Amino acid sequence: MRLLKGAIEEVQRFSEEVGLYGKRILLMFSGGKDSSLALYLLKSAGLDVSALTFFHRWSWRETLVWAMKFTKELGVEHYLVDITNGLLREATGRKGPVCINCKKVMLWNAKWFALNNGFDVLAKGDNANDKIIGALLDQCDDDIRLCSLPRIGIPIFRPLIKYTAEEVEALADEAGIKPYRMYEHARRRQWREGCPLQYIDREEIVTKELMDLAYKVNYEVSKIARKRRVRVSVRVPSFEVMCWDCDGGTLEEVRSIIGCFGGERNAPSGKAEE
Template structure:
């Protein structure tokens, strides 16, 4: 199956002249973007990776991502967006993800234009499609969208694969991203940033961002040890968990209690 996927990317790229272009892939270090990077590299494309991080990003997943690109022999750019995220998020109500994505897309566009890249690639899969979204308004094959509003064509090599198919392809390719065992805001396992757990009716502050990082980092250590998925919303301190037993929840409550009232 993985060989078929590589051949599909190679054939599509030849038909659309992508082999002659420089491609910049937005690389989070998660399963989807890792598989997309693997396929583009194996298909013989000229691809580089771009990873955005900020003060509250998980360092463990960033370290894994850097090791993955080294193994593939792919040029990897790291960009700190802390200042831009603070400008966009502080004072607004959550979720922070909306503001963060705006900052990342803006930076990706200008990084590509100034760096001489012809194409921006993303790891979106078929489950990420939202009717009416900008990238789903493109004409023709939705894998490659040339949208004037963005200014750089967008290549989505996984958009025809479901999340389940992506999981199988990543497993076959031996791609095992580092897991923080977060609960995630969506049903799909979407890790990457503790700021997604700031309560939606709260106005974002740097102190709240720090709290979201600290409490979720401690809880993630428990979740990883217990092999469950768990996170904590702040400042409500609601524990959200899949497959937690009573003992695990008691341990989580002990961790959370240390943070209530500014204890840590």
């Protein structure tokens, strides 16, 4: 527990230094490894932290159930907010994927939820691999772990921003944090799951029907992925199969699912990535 103990102590030291004790902190909590570790560290450091999870009609229900169980075990207050209507307004009629629009909806809602409910600080689970040169939160004058830019309107605390994805993985393993996996292909080799809407083809105009299709196809494919312990996702409407470590049998099963949704003719042979 040496690495984990050091991480908790670092959160405590930094929180004392910047005056976070006595403040109410609201952490944007997806139920993934990063946000789960961030929540664990803040709670273990003795900070007054609550969790905020956004969901919509295309969210994975299994990961939401796991997230609720995790916060209950930690003894953390957990708020759930449905952003379906806001996401529909922001995403439909634009080109896919919808992730950038979803993030805008979530950050805007998180800010106002925090301000309207008496929270002093908004927290996120960003790690060092998420740091983008020139991004707003990386332009802070002082330590980028706590950003108080006026444009944001509320201080944002990022306790993991100086840890790499590999270090986060090691810390989460040491803490025994094992989020529920849908066995998505994801956009990075590291476990970085999200929601099925990220698999809408780029340059495709987003519609509600296309969002429904992305969910339905990938939910069925996830059952095969979990059974075979490989990572698979399908882009729509092209029905391109993306897979880590797939064999021919897995690809054949996936193509049979695609056929049920009318994509058999357009389904490519898939790509098994190493």
